[in-house]
Amino acid sequence: MQRILIIEDDAAIAHLMESTLRREQYNTIWAADGVQGADLFETGHFDLILLDLMLPGISGFELLEYFVPSKVPVIIISAMGQVENRIKGLKMGADDFLVKPFQIGELLARVESVLRRTGKKETTFSCEEVTVDCDSRVVLKNGQEVELTAKEFDLLTVLIRNRNVALSRCFLYESVWQEEYTGETRTLDNHIQRLRKKLGWNDKIQTVFRIGYRLKM
Known part of the structure; x- marks a missing residue:
């Protein structure tokens, strides 16, 4: 079962993502802030990271810079959907950028697409x-x-x-x-x-x- 790390400080959004992804048979772990996200990343293997940008402790952009060398795919999910932020995130190495608010079906499609594109989809x-x-x-x-x-x-x-x-x-x-x-x-x-x-x-x-x-x- 593929493991997805969700780094999101809004508990309601995180729980919605978790319940949806678990119904699709993904194993999810939630971090409520940047520091916890970095700690969880250090201690476990993940197939995908869903990353908010506005986080307490360590910002999403700082975490992205830390995650990219590991080759673990990252989808940014943020209300900071201005063009400059999307361009910055993708240029830094994010695999996709999903703007809040989003349809849950689109989230699932983006997750599946990135996992398939990066060769991490379970086949x-x-x-x-x-x-x-x-x-x-x-x-x-x-x-x-x-x-x-x-x-x-x-x-x-x-x-x-x-x-x-x-x-x-x-x-x-x-x-x-x-x-x-x-x-x-x-x-x-x-x-x-x-x-x-x-x-x-x-x-x-x-x-x-x-x-x-x-x-x-």
Whole structure:
């Protein structure tokens, strides 16, 4: 699970970011000021830093200068959205700049984009005897390749990226088939049944009553 360090002095904003990112299966740690942010950075490995600029103790720009040599990607998230601040942050080495207030969906998109661009996005998943490589679209069980159709693989990927979360049939269908869900469940349910059988995951791909499915990992 990828670790994200959030350095933000506004507790409400930090908690919103934490809860949202955790739902997407990121491991988050929050620092409420610049000094705590620097200390946490020194003591742990992180895949991404979300950095406010106006911080008590040590400013965001000072922290950015400290973080850049480590090659850990940084997204600045700040109300200081003037052009000169955005230019300064990006020239100093930030990977992106998100201006407050922001839509939570945009935050998730920026996080995923930066992790993918910097090669830090998780692309291989393992659960007991099954390994899934999202880049090569190869699934192995006990070292043997499992033949999945394109839609079966896409469905498996959505379940894995949202593991341990109850997902509605509507969300699953529209994520995989890229068309409006009209309430017809046969197509999705058949694909779920085939995944269970091919992977031996009858106990892991769980039916959630009146909602949809959850992959328990």
